[in-house]
Amino acid sequence: METPVLETLWDAVTRHGAAARRVLYDRHGSCTLSALAGGSLFTDLESLRGRCVLIATREQLATAIALVELDGVARRMVLCTPDLSATALAEVAAMAQADLIVCGAGEAPGAVPLEVRRLAAQPLAAPINRRASHATEWILLTSGTTGTPKLVLHTLHSLAGALPRAAPADERCVWSTFYDIRRYGGLQIYLRALLGGSALLLSAADEPPADFLARAGAAGVTHLSGTPSHWRRALMSGAAAAMDPKYVRLSGEVADQPLLDHLRAAYPRARIAHAFASTEAGVAFDVEDGLAGFPVSLLGEGRGGIDMKVEDGTLRIRSSRNAARYLGEGARPLEGGGGYVDTGDLVEMVDGRYYFRGRRGGVINVGGLKVFPEEVEAVLNADARVRASLVRGRRNPITGAIVVADVVLADAARAAGNPEAVKSELLDACRRALPAHKVPAMLRLVPALELTAAGKLVRPGA
Amino acid sequence: MSIRDTVVSVFKQVAGDQGRTLAPLNDDLKLTDCGLDSLSFAIVVSSLEDELSVDPFNSADWVEFPVTFGDFVKLYDHSHA
Numbered sequence: 189m190e191t192p193v194l195e196t197l198w199d200a201v202t203r204h205g206a207a208a209r210r211v212l213y214d215r216h217g218s219c220t221l222s223a224l225a226g227g228s229l230f231t232d233l234e235s236l237r238g239r240c241v242l243i244a245t246r247e248q249l250a251t252a253i254a255l256v257e258l259d260g261v262a263r264r265m266v267l268c269t270p271d272l273s274a275t276a277l278a279e280v281a282a283m284a285q286a287d288l289i290v291c292g293a294g295e296a297p298g299a300v301p302l303e304v305r306r307l308a309a310q311p312l313a314a315p316i317n318r319r320a321s322h323a324t325e326w327i328l329l330t331s332g333t334t335g336t337p338k339l340v341l342h343t344l345h346s347l348a349g350a351l352p353r354a355a356p357a358d359e360r361c362v363w364s365t366f367y368d369i370r371r372y373g374g375l376q377i378y379l380r381a382l383l384g385g386s387a388l389l390l391s392a393a394d395e396p397p398a399d400f401l402a403r404a405g406a407a408g409v410t411h412l413s414g415t416p417s418h419w420r421r422a423l424m425s426g427a428a429a430a431m432d433p434k435y436v437r438l439s440g441e442v443a444d445q446p447l448l449d450h451l452r453a454a455y456p457r458a459r460i461a462h463a464f465a466s467t468e469a470g471v472a473f474d475v476e477d478g479l480a481g482f483p484v485s486l487l488g489e490g491r492g493g494i495d496m497k498v499e500d501g502t503l504r505i506r507s508s509r510n511a512a513r514y515l516g517e518g519a520r521p522l523e524g525g526g527g528y529v530d531t532g533d534l535v536e537m538v539d540g541r542y543y544f545r546g547r548r549g550g551v552i553n554v555g556g557l558k559v560f561p562e563e564v565e566a567v568l569n570a571d572a573r574v575r576a577s578l579v580r581g582r583r584n585p586i587t588g589a590i591v592v593a594d595v596v597l598a599d600a601a602r603a604a605g606n607p608e609a610v611k612s613e614l615l616d617a618c619r620r621a622l623p624a625h626k627v628p629a630m631l632r633l634v635p636a637l638e639l640t641a642a643g644k645l646v647r648p649g650a
Numbered sequence: 651m652s653i654r655d656t657v658v659s660v661f662k663q664v665a666g667d668q669g670r671t672l673a674p675l676n677d678d679l680k681l682t683d684c685g686l687d688s689l690s691f692a693i694v695v696s697s698l699e700d701e702l703s704v705d706p707f708n709s710a711d712w713v714e715f716p717v718t719f720g721d722f723v724k725l726y727d728h729s730h731a
Binding site: 398424625 | 667668669680681682683688689691692693695696697705707708714715716717718
Protein backbone atom coordinates (compact mmCIF):
# COMPACT_ATOMS: atom_id res chain seq x y z
CA MET A 189 0.00 0.00 0.00
CA GLU A 190 1.21 3.49 -0.81
CA THR A 191 1.59 5.75 2.18
CA PRO A 192 0.25 9.29 2.06
CA VAL A 193 3.07 11.74 1.48
CA LEU A 194 1.27 14.61 3.13
CA GLU A 195 -1.84 15.20 5.15
CA THR A 196 -4.66 15.85 2.72
CA LEU A 197 -7.59 18.21 3.08
CA TRP A 198 -9.84 15.22 3.82
CA ASP A 199 -7.50 14.01 6.59
CA ALA A 200 -7.49 17.48 8.09
CA VAL A 201 -11.26 17.83 7.86
CA THR A 202 -11.97 14.49 9.53
CA ARG A 203 -9.42 14.94 12.30
CA HIS A 204 -11.81 17.25 14.16
CA GLY A 205 -14.73 14.82 14.19
CA ALA A 206 -18.25 16.19 14.68
CA ALA A 207 -18.41 16.42 10.91
CA ALA A 208 -22.21 16.49 10.99
CA ARG A 209 -22.04 20.05 12.34
CA ARG A 210 -19.56 20.95 9.64
CA VAL A 211 -21.75 22.33 6.92
CA LEU A 212 -20.97 24.13 3.69
CA TYR A 213 -23.85 26.43 2.71
CA ASP A 214 -24.52 28.44 -0.38
CA ARG A 215 -27.51 30.40 -1.62
CA HIS A 216 -29.23 27.30 -2.98
CA GLY A 217 -28.34 24.52 -0.59
CA SER A 218 -25.87 22.89 1.73
CA CYS A 219 -23.73 19.82 2.21
CA THR A 220 -22.41 18.35 5.45
CA LEU A 221 -18.87 17.08 5.37
CA SER A 222 -19.95 13.86 7.07
CA ALA A 223 -21.89 12.98 3.89
CA LEU A 224 -18.53 12.67 2.13
CA ALA A 225 -17.43 9.80 4.37
CA GLY A 226 -19.78 7.49 2.50
CA GLY A 227 -20.51 9.33 -0.70
CA SER A 228 -19.16 11.47 -3.48
CA LEU A 229 -20.21 14.09 -6.02
CA PHE A 230 -18.23 12.05 -8.58
CA THR A 231 -19.70 8.88 -10.04
CA ASP A 232 -16.23 7.30 -10.23
CA LEU A 233 -13.77 9.20 -8.07
CA GLU A 234 -11.13 6.50 -8.43
CA SER A 235 -10.86 7.21 -12.17
CA LEU A 236 -9.65 10.74 -11.38
CA ARG A 237 -6.63 9.44 -9.48
CA GLY A 238 -3.43 10.97 -10.86
CA ARG A 239 -5.30 13.17 -13.33
CA CYS A 240 -4.79 16.86 -14.01
CA VAL A 241 -8.16 18.46 -13.46
CA LEU A 242 -9.69 21.86 -14.29
CA ILE A 243 -12.39 22.67 -11.74
CA ALA A 244 -14.78 25.04 -13.51
CA THR A 245 -18.14 24.99 -11.73
CA ARG A 246 -20.54 27.92 -11.77
CA GLU A 247 -21.53 27.74 -8.10
CA GLN A 248 -18.92 27.82 -5.37
CA LEU A 249 -20.41 24.94 -3.35
CA ALA A 250 -19.55 22.38 -6.05
CA THR A 251 -15.93 23.58 -6.14
CA ALA A 252 -15.78 23.60 -2.33
CA ILE A 253 -16.68 19.91 -2.24
CA ALA A 254 -14.60 18.91 -5.28
CA LEU A 255 -11.47 20.29 -3.58
CA VAL A 256 -12.05 18.09 -0.53
CA GLU A 257 -12.59 15.07 -2.76
CA LEU A 258 -9.69 15.61 -5.14
CA ASP A 259 -6.87 16.72 -2.82
CA GLY A 260 -4.59 13.69 -2.47
CA VAL A 261 -6.31 12.02 -5.45
CA ALA A 262 -5.67 14.29 -8.45
CA ARG A 263 -2.15 15.11 -9.52
CA ARG A 264 -3.10 18.72 -10.16
CA MET A 265 -6.25 20.81 -9.57
CA VAL A 266 -6.76 24.12 -11.35
CA LEU A 267 -9.24 26.46 -9.64
CA CYS A 268 -10.92 28.30 -12.51
CA THR A 269 -12.48 31.65 -11.65
CA PRO A 270 -16.06 32.15 -12.88
CA ASP A 271 -15.21 35.10 -15.16
CA LEU A 272 -12.92 33.15 -17.53
CA SER A 273 -13.83 33.53 -21.19
CA ALA A 274 -13.92 30.40 -23.36
CA THR A 275 -10.63 31.46 -24.94
CA ALA A 276 -8.95 32.00 -21.57
CA LEU A 277 -10.27 28.67 -20.31
CA ALA A 278 -8.71 26.89 -23.31
CA GLU A 279 -5.41 28.71 -22.73
CA VAL A 280 -5.43 27.78 -19.06
CA ALA A 281 -6.18 24.15 -19.93
CA ALA A 282 -3.20 24.04 -22.28
CA MET A 283 -0.78 25.77 -19.89
CA ALA A 284 -1.81 23.51 -17.02
CA GLN A 285 -1.70 20.40 -19.26
CA ALA A 286 -5.17 19.51 -18.03
CA ASP A 287 -6.71 16.26 -19.19
CA LEU A 288 -10.16 16.62 -17.66
CA ILE A 289 -12.68 19.34 -16.79
CA VAL A 290 -15.11 19.21 -13.88
CA CYS A 291 -18.30 21.26 -14.00
CA GLY A 292 -21.48 21.48 -11.98
CA ALA A 293 -24.69 19.49 -12.46
CA GLY A 294 -26.32 20.50 -15.74
CA GLU A 295 -23.50 22.84 -16.76
CA ALA A 296 -21.68 22.91 -20.09
CA PRO A 297 -17.93 23.56 -19.94
CA GLY A 298 -17.67 25.53 -23.18
CA ALA A 299 -15.48 24.67 -26.14
CA VAL A 300 -12.61 22.96 -24.34
CA PRO A 301 -11.43 19.70 -25.93
CA LEU A 302 -11.27 17.78 -22.66
CA GLU A 303 -13.06 14.88 -21.05
CA VAL A 304 -15.98 16.34 -19.05
CA ARG A 305 -17.17 15.20 -15.61
CA ARG A 306 -20.38 16.65 -14.23
CA LEU A 307 -20.76 16.69 -10.47
CA ALA A 308 -23.91 15.43 -8.79
CA ALA A 309 -25.90 18.07 -6.92
CA GLN A 310 -25.61 16.05 -3.68
CA PRO A 311 -23.16 13.30 -2.64
CA LEU A 312 -24.17 9.91 -4.09
CA ALA A 313 -23.89 7.16 -1.50
CA ALA A 314 -21.14 4.75 -2.49
CA PRO A 315 -18.08 3.15 -0.90
CA ILE A 316 -15.31 5.70 -1.29
CA ASN A 317 -11.57 5.16 -1.05
CA ARG A 318 -10.17 8.38 0.37
CA ARG A 319 -6.60 7.05 0.33
CA ALA A 320 -4.07 9.75 -0.59
CA SER A 321 -1.74 8.81 -3.42
CA HIS A 322 -0.61 12.21 -4.68
CA ALA A 323 0.77 15.42 -3.20
CA THR A 324 -1.79 17.34 -5.21
CA GLU A 325 -0.73 20.59 -6.84
CA TRP A 326 -3.18 23.46 -6.35
CA ILE A 327 -3.10 25.91 -9.26
CA LEU A 328 -4.55 29.40 -8.73
CA LEU A 329 -5.13 31.94 -11.46
CA THR A 330 -3.96 35.52 -11.15
CA SER A 331 -4.08 38.46 -13.55
CA GLY A 332 -1.22 38.95 -15.98
CA THR A 333 -0.09 41.78 -18.24
CA THR A 334 -1.42 40.11 -21.39
CA GLY A 335 -5.02 39.28 -20.51
CA THR A 336 -4.25 35.57 -20.22
CA PRO A 337 -4.29 34.60 -16.54
CA LYS A 338 -1.04 33.52 -14.94
CA LEU A 339 -1.01 30.14 -13.20
CA VAL A 340 0.46 30.06 -9.71
CA LEU A 341 1.50 26.71 -8.30
CA HIS A 342 0.69 26.01 -4.66
CA THR A 343 0.31 22.98 -2.40
CA LEU A 344 -2.04 22.54 0.53
CA HIS A 345 0.97 23.26 2.72
CA SER A 346 1.90 26.52 1.00
CA LEU A 347 -1.74 27.66 1.12
CA ALA A 348 -2.60 26.56 4.62
CA GLY A 349 0.72 26.42 6.46
CA ALA A 350 -0.06 29.51 8.49
CA LEU A 351 -3.63 28.66 9.40
CA PRO A 352 -4.67 27.51 12.85
CA ARG A 353 -5.64 23.81 12.86
CA ALA A 354 -7.70 23.69 16.03
CA ALA A 355 -11.28 24.81 16.37
CA PRO A 356 -11.98 27.38 19.06
CA ALA A 357 -12.58 25.15 22.07
CA ASP A 358 -16.08 25.80 23.31
CA GLU A 359 -17.70 28.15 20.89
CA ARG A 360 -19.48 27.52 17.65
CA CYS A 361 -17.60 29.13 14.83
CA VAL A 362 -19.17 29.83 11.44
CA TRP A 363 -16.98 31.42 8.80
CA SER A 364 -18.10 33.33 5.78
CA THR A 365 -16.58 35.50 3.12
CA PHE A 366 -17.73 37.99 0.51
CA TYR A 367 -14.96 36.60 -1.70
CA ASP A 368 -15.26 33.85 -4.24
CA ILE A 369 -13.29 30.88 -2.83
CA ARG A 370 -11.62 30.41 -6.23
CA ARG A 371 -9.61 33.56 -5.61
CA TYR A 372 -6.74 33.62 -3.15
CA GLY A 373 -8.50 35.65 -0.44
CA GLY A 374 -11.58 33.45 -0.51
CA LEU A 375 -9.58 30.24 -0.64
CA GLN A 376 -7.81 31.28 2.55
CA ILE A 377 -11.16 31.55 4.32
CA TYR A 378 -12.34 28.22 2.89
CA LEU A 379 -9.22 26.51 4.24
CA ARG A 380 -9.45 28.33 7.56
CA ALA A 381 -13.00 27.04 8.02
CA LEU A 382 -12.28 23.47 6.94
CA LEU A 383 -8.99 23.07 8.79
CA GLY A 384 -10.25 24.91 11.85
CA GLY A 385 -13.30 22.69 12.26
CA SER A 386 -16.03 25.21 11.52
CA ALA A 387 -18.94 25.62 9.11
CA LEU A 388 -18.71 27.92 6.08
CA LEU A 389 -21.30 30.08 4.35
CA LEU A 390 -20.46 30.84 0.71
CA SER A 391 -21.41 34.00 -1.18
CA ALA A 392 -22.93 34.12 -4.65
CA ALA A 393 -22.11 36.39 -7.56
CA ASP A 394 -24.71 39.15 -8.05
CA GLU A 395 -26.36 38.49 -4.70
CA PRO A 396 -27.44 41.85 -3.22
CA PRO A 397 -25.31 42.60 -0.14
CA ALA A 398 -28.38 42.97 2.07
CA ASP A 399 -29.53 39.44 1.11
CA PHE A 400 -26.08 38.02 1.79
CA LEU A 401 -25.87 39.74 5.18
CA ALA A 402 -29.34 38.48 6.09
CA ARG A 403 -28.28 34.94 5.16
CA ALA A 404 -25.11 35.34 7.20
CA GLY A 405 -27.11 36.59 10.17
CA ALA A 406 -29.58 33.69 9.94
CA ALA A 407 -26.76 31.13 9.73
CA GLY A 408 -25.11 32.61 12.82
CA VAL A 409 -21.92 33.64 11.02
CA THR A 410 -19.31 34.59 13.60
CA HIS A 411 -16.31 35.32 11.34
CA LEU A 412 -16.65 37.30 8.11
CA SER A 413 -13.96 38.30 5.65
CA GLY A 414 -13.85 40.52 2.57
CA THR A 415 -12.00 43.29 0.82
CA PRO A 416 -12.36 46.88 2.02
CA SER A 417 -14.60 47.39 -1.04
CA HIS A 418 -16.86 44.52 0.05
CA TRP A 419 -17.12 46.02 3.51
CA ARG A 420 -17.92 49.52 2.19
CA ARG A 421 -20.70 48.00 0.13
CA ALA A 422 -21.99 46.13 3.20
CA LEU A 423 -22.06 49.36 5.20
CA MET A 424 -23.84 51.15 2.35
CA SER A 425 -26.48 48.41 2.17
CA GLY A 426 -27.92 49.57 5.47
CA ALA A 427 -28.09 45.89 6.45
CA ALA A 428 -24.83 45.65 8.41
CA ALA A 429 -26.85 45.12 11.59
CA ALA A 430 -28.42 41.95 10.12
CA MET A 431 -25.46 40.10 11.56
CA ASP A 432 -23.34 40.30 14.67
CA PRO A 433 -19.86 38.97 13.90
CA LYS A 434 -17.21 38.32 16.55
CA TYR A 435 -14.47 38.75 13.98
CA VAL A 436 -14.26 41.05 10.97
CA ARG A 437 -11.41 40.59 8.54
CA LEU A 438 -10.24 42.80 5.66
CA SER A 439 -7.73 41.77 3.01
CA GLY A 440 -6.91 42.11 -0.66
CA GLU A 441 -6.75 45.90 -0.67
CA VAL A 442 -5.41 48.65 1.51
CA ALA A 443 -7.68 49.23 4.52
CA ASP A 444 -7.98 52.95 5.17
CA GLN A 445 -8.57 54.57 8.53
CA PRO A 446 -12.12 55.89 7.82
CA LEU A 447 -13.31 52.39 6.92
CA LEU A 448 -11.69 50.82 10.00
CA ASP A 449 -13.41 53.49 12.13
CA HIS A 450 -16.80 52.87 10.49
CA LEU A 451 -16.52 49.12 11.04
CA ARG A 452 -15.59 49.70 14.66
CA ALA A 453 -18.75 51.78 15.06
CA ALA A 454 -20.94 49.19 13.27
CA TYR A 455 -19.53 46.19 15.16
CA PRO A 456 -18.34 47.47 18.53
CA ARG A 457 -17.89 43.95 19.96
CA ALA A 458 -15.95 42.46 17.05
CA ARG A 459 -12.24 41.94 16.66
CA ILE A 460 -11.33 43.83 13.49
CA ALA A 461 -8.25 42.70 11.60
CA HIS A 462 -6.74 43.75 8.32
CA ALA A 463 -4.42 41.26 6.70
CA PHE A 464 -1.77 41.50 4.07
CA ALA A 465 -1.67 38.61 1.61
CA SER A 466 -0.87 38.03 -2.03
CA THR A 467 -1.42 35.09 -4.36
CA GLU A 468 2.32 34.72 -4.80
CA ALA A 469 3.60 35.42 -1.29
CA GLY A 470 0.90 33.77 0.79
CA VAL A 471 -0.54 35.36 3.93
CA ALA A 472 2.04 37.52 5.59
CA PHE A 473 0.54 39.24 8.61
CA ASP A 474 -2.57 40.49 10.41
CA VAL A 475 -2.96 43.89 12.06
CA GLU A 476 -5.51 44.16 14.87
CA ASP A 477 -4.80 47.49 16.52
CA GLY A 478 -7.52 49.30 14.58
CA LEU A 479 -5.03 51.50 12.74
CA ALA A 480 -4.29 51.61 9.03
CA GLY A 481 -0.85 50.42 7.86
CA PHE A 482 1.38 48.21 9.98
CA PRO A 483 3.95 48.77 12.73
CA VAL A 484 7.65 48.71 11.81
CA SER A 485 8.11 46.00 14.44
CA LEU A 486 6.58 43.45 12.03
CA LEU A 487 9.70 43.65 9.84
CA GLY A 488 12.56 41.25 10.46
CA GLU A 489 13.20 37.54 10.38
CA GLY A 490 11.53 34.55 11.95
CA ARG A 491 8.24 36.05 13.08
CA GLY A 492 5.72 33.20 12.71
CA GLY A 493 7.88 31.58 10.04
CA ILE A 494 7.90 34.73 7.94
CA ASP A 495 10.73 37.08 7.07
CA MET A 496 9.86 40.57 5.87
CA LYS A 497 11.93 43.50 4.71
CA VAL A 498 11.53 46.71 2.74
CA GLU A 499 13.92 47.18 -0.16
CA ASP A 500 13.80 49.86 -2.85
CA GLY A 501 10.55 51.04 -1.32
CA THR A 502 8.64 47.79 -1.74
CA LEU A 503 7.68 45.08 0.72
CA ARG A 504 9.53 41.74 0.35
CA ILE A 505 8.39 38.51 1.97
CA ARG A 506 10.07 35.14 2.43
CA SER A 507 8.33 32.09 3.86
CA SER A 508 7.60 28.46 3.17
CA ARG A 509 4.14 29.63 2.07
CA ASN A 510 5.50 31.40 -0.99
CA ALA A 511 4.04 29.76 -4.08
CA ALA A 512 6.61 27.49 -5.67
CA ARG A 513 6.53 29.00 -9.15
CA TYR A 514 4.45 30.18 -12.06
CA LEU A 515 3.41 27.54 -14.57
CA GLY A 516 3.79 27.77 -18.31
CA GLU A 517 6.40 28.51 -20.90
CA GLY A 518 8.57 31.53 -20.40
CA ALA A 519 7.21 32.02 -16.88
CA ARG A 520 9.55 34.22 -14.91
CA PRO A 521 10.78 33.09 -11.51
CA LEU A 522 8.69 34.22 -8.55
CA GLU A 523 11.51 34.91 -6.19
CA GLY A 524 14.14 37.58 -6.28
CA GLY A 525 17.32 37.40 -4.22
CA GLY A 526 17.60 35.23 -1.11
CA GLY A 527 14.21 33.58 -1.47
CA TYR A 528 12.32 36.86 -0.95
CA VAL A 529 9.26 37.59 -3.11
CA ASP A 530 8.87 41.24 -4.12
CA THR A 531 5.19 41.97 -3.47
CA GLY A 532 5.38 45.11 -5.65
CA ASP A 533 3.58 47.04 -2.92
CA LEU A 534 5.16 50.43 -2.26
CA VAL A 535 5.34 51.32 1.43
CA GLU A 536 6.34 54.50 3.22
CA MET A 537 7.26 54.93 6.88
CA VAL A 538 5.59 57.69 8.86
CA ASP A 539 6.12 57.89 12.63
CA GLY A 540 7.12 54.28 13.17
CA ARG A 541 4.39 52.84 10.95
CA TYR A 542 4.42 51.72 7.34
CA TYR A 543 1.60 52.79 5.04
CA PHE A 544 0.81 51.34 1.62
CA ARG A 545 1.31 53.82 -1.21
CA GLY A 546 0.24 51.92 -4.31
CA ARG A 547 1.93 49.43 -6.56
CA ARG A 548 5.25 49.44 -8.35
CA GLY A 549 4.83 49.01 -12.08
CA GLY A 550 1.49 50.72 -11.88
CA VAL A 551 -0.60 47.60 -11.23
CA ILE A 552 -4.04 48.88 -10.30
CA ASN A 553 -6.11 47.24 -7.56
CA VAL A 554 -9.83 47.73 -8.27
CA GLY A 555 -11.83 46.35 -5.37
CA GLY A 556 -9.29 43.56 -4.82
CA LEU A 557 -8.91 42.68 -8.50
CA LYS A 558 -5.59 43.36 -10.19
CA VAL A 559 -5.42 45.29 -13.45
CA PHE A 560 -2.20 45.58 -15.46
CA PRO A 561 -2.18 48.89 -17.39
CA GLU A 562 -0.41 47.23 -20.34
CA GLU A 563 -3.33 44.88 -20.86
CA VAL A 564 -5.77 47.79 -21.25
CA GLU A 565 -3.33 49.86 -23.30
CA ALA A 566 -2.99 46.95 -25.74
CA VAL A 567 -6.73 47.12 -26.45
CA LEU A 568 -6.66 50.91 -26.93
CA ASN A 569 -3.51 50.83 -29.07
CA ALA A 570 -5.05 48.21 -31.36
CA ASP A 571 -7.23 51.00 -32.79
CA ALA A 572 -5.43 52.61 -35.75
CA ARG A 573 -6.57 56.07 -34.61
CA VAL A 574 -4.60 55.77 -31.37
CA ARG A 575 -0.96 56.83 -31.39
CA ALA A 576 -0.29 56.14 -27.71
CA SER A 577 -2.13 55.54 -24.47
CA LEU A 578 -1.37 55.54 -20.78
CA VAL A 579 -3.58 53.66 -18.35
CA ARG A 580 -3.28 54.33 -14.64
CA GLY A 581 -5.17 54.06 -11.39
CA ARG A 582 -7.05 56.92 -9.83
CA ARG A 583 -7.61 56.73 -6.09
CA ASN A 584 -11.21 56.06 -5.18
CA PRO A 585 -12.91 55.82 -1.79
CA ILE A 586 -15.32 53.05 -2.89
CA THR A 587 -13.10 50.52 -4.71
CA GLY A 588 -9.65 51.78 -3.70
CA ALA A 589 -8.89 52.72 -7.29
CA ILE A 590 -10.52 52.96 -10.69
CA VAL A 591 -8.92 52.66 -14.12
CA VAL A 592 -8.45 55.84 -16.15
CA ALA A 593 -6.83 56.30 -19.55
CA ASP A 594 -5.06 59.13 -21.35
CA VAL A 595 -5.07 58.69 -25.11
CA VAL A 596 -3.09 60.52 -27.81
CA LEU A 597 -4.76 60.33 -31.21
CA ALA A 598 -2.87 60.03 -34.47
CA ASP A 599 -2.80 63.22 -36.54
CA ALA A 600 -5.34 62.03 -39.10
CA ALA A 601 -7.83 61.06 -36.40
CA ARG A 602 -7.35 64.40 -34.68
CA ALA A 603 -7.89 66.26 -37.95
CA ALA A 604 -11.05 64.27 -38.66
CA GLY A 605 -12.67 65.80 -35.57
CA ASN A 606 -15.58 64.37 -33.57
CA PRO A 607 -13.49 63.39 -30.54
CA GLU A 608 -16.53 62.33 -28.48
CA ALA A 609 -17.42 59.64 -31.02
CA VAL A 610 -13.84 58.35 -31.03
CA LYS A 611 -13.83 58.18 -27.22
CA SER A 612 -17.03 56.25 -27.09
CA GLU A 613 -15.88 53.82 -29.79
CA LEU A 614 -12.62 53.20 -27.93
CA LEU A 615 -14.54 52.49 -24.74
CA ASP A 616 -16.86 50.13 -26.61
CA ALA A 617 -13.81 48.24 -27.86
CA CYS A 618 -12.55 47.95 -24.26
CA ARG A 619 -15.96 46.71 -23.06
CA ARG A 620 -15.93 43.99 -25.71
CA ALA A 621 -12.41 42.85 -24.85
CA LEU A 622 -12.15 43.29 -21.08
CA PRO A 623 -14.08 42.56 -17.88
CA ALA A 624 -15.87 45.65 -16.46
CA HIS A 625 -13.30 46.47 -13.76
CA LYS A 626 -10.55 46.78 -16.41
CA VAL A 627 -12.46 49.13 -18.73
CA PRO A 628 -11.33 52.75 -18.24
CA ALA A 629 -13.93 54.54 -16.13
CA MET A 630 -12.68 57.79 -17.64
CA LEU A 631 -10.91 58.37 -20.90
CA ARG A 632 -9.23 61.69 -21.76
CA LEU A 633 -7.84 62.70 -25.12
CA VAL A 634 -4.53 64.47 -24.49
CA PRO A 635 -2.05 66.12 -26.89
CA ALA A 636 0.97 64.13 -25.64
CA LEU A 637 2.18 61.74 -22.95
CA GLU A 638 5.16 62.35 -20.72
CA LEU A 639 8.17 60.11 -21.41
CA THR A 640 11.18 59.31 -19.23
CA ALA A 641 14.71 60.11 -20.40
CA ALA A 642 14.88 56.47 -21.54
CA GLY A 643 11.84 57.02 -23.72
CA LYS A 644 9.42 55.02 -21.57
CA LEU A 645 5.99 56.19 -20.47
CA VAL A 646 6.04 57.85 -17.07
CA ARG A 647 3.92 55.58 -14.86
CA PRO A 648 2.84 57.16 -11.61
CA GLY A 649 2.26 54.83 -8.62
CA ALA A 650 -1.48 54.12 -8.62
CA MET B 651 -27.67 73.17 -11.68
CA SER B 652 -28.37 72.18 -8.08
CA ILE B 653 -26.25 69.57 -6.31
CA ARG B 654 -29.15 67.15 -6.54
CA ASP B 655 -29.50 67.69 -10.31
CA THR B 656 -25.80 67.10 -10.77
CA VAL B 657 -25.91 63.91 -8.72
CA VAL B 658 -28.95 62.65 -10.65
CA SER B 659 -27.35 63.38 -14.00
CA VAL B 660 -24.10 61.61 -13.00
CA PHE B 661 -26.07 58.54 -11.80
CA LYS B 662 -27.85 58.43 -15.17
CA GLN B 663 -24.67 58.92 -17.17
CA VAL B 664 -22.76 56.19 -15.31
CA ALA B 665 -25.69 53.75 -15.42
CA GLY B 666 -25.83 54.26 -19.20
CA ASP B 667 -22.08 53.79 -19.65
CA GLN B 668 -22.05 50.66 -17.49
CA GLY B 669 -25.10 49.13 -19.13
CA ARG B 670 -27.10 49.11 -15.89
CA THR B 671 -30.79 49.82 -15.37
CA LEU B 672 -31.32 52.64 -12.92
CA ALA B 673 -34.33 52.54 -10.61
CA PRO B 674 -36.39 55.78 -10.34
CA LEU B 675 -34.30 57.94 -7.97
CA ASN B 676 -36.03 59.20 -4.84
CA ASP B 677 -34.80 60.02 -1.36
CA ASP B 678 -35.91 56.74 0.21
CA LEU B 679 -34.41 54.50 -2.46
CA LYS B 680 -31.68 52.32 -0.99
CA LEU B 681 -28.41 52.75 -2.86
CA THR B 682 -27.96 49.01 -3.09
CA ASP B 683 -31.37 48.79 -4.81
CA CYS B 684 -30.77 51.56 -7.33
CA GLY B 685 -29.23 49.29 -9.96
CA LEU B 686 -25.59 50.39 -9.68
CA ASP B 687 -22.85 47.97 -8.62
CA SER B 688 -19.73 48.87 -6.59
CA LEU B 689 -17.71 49.77 -9.64
CA SER B 690 -20.46 52.09 -10.90
CA PHE B 691 -20.60 53.80 -7.50
CA ALA B 692 -16.87 54.24 -7.58
CA ILE B 693 -17.17 55.95 -10.96
CA VAL B 694 -20.07 58.13 -9.71
CA VAL B 695 -17.94 59.33 -6.79
CA SER B 696 -14.94 60.15 -9.02
CA SER B 697 -17.17 61.89 -11.59
CA LEU B 698 -18.77 63.99 -8.85
CA GLU B 699 -15.30 64.84 -7.54
CA ASP B 700 -14.53 66.24 -11.01
CA GLU B 701 -17.87 68.09 -11.32
CA LEU B 702 -18.16 69.49 -7.81
CA SER B 703 -14.52 69.46 -6.67
CA VAL B 704 -15.39 67.61 -3.46
CA ASP B 705 -14.93 64.06 -2.25
CA PRO B 706 -17.01 63.81 0.92
CA PHE B 707 -15.71 60.26 1.50
CA ASN B 708 -12.26 61.68 2.10
CA SER B 709 -13.38 64.49 4.36
CA ALA B 710 -12.82 64.53 8.09
CA ASP B 711 -16.52 65.32 8.70
CA TRP B 712 -17.74 62.15 7.09
CA VAL B 713 -19.56 60.31 9.84
CA GLU B 714 -21.81 57.73 8.26
CA PHE B 715 -21.99 55.63 5.12
CA PRO B 716 -24.92 56.79 2.99
CA VAL B 717 -27.60 54.12 2.75
CA THR B 718 -30.33 55.85 0.73
CA PHE B 719 -30.15 58.12 -2.30
CA GLY B 720 -31.30 60.96 -0.01
CA ASP B 721 -28.33 60.31 2.33
CA PHE B 722 -26.02 60.38 -0.64
CA VAL B 723 -27.28 63.76 -1.91
CA LYS B 724 -27.10 65.16 1.64
CA LEU B 725 -23.46 64.10 1.91
CA TYR B 726 -22.63 66.21 -1.15
CA ASP B 727 -24.91 69.07 -0.09
CA HIS B 728 -23.04 69.34 3.23
CA SER B 729 -19.59 68.99 1.70
CA HIS B 730 -20.36 71.60 -0.90
CA ALA B 731 -21.85 74.10 1.52
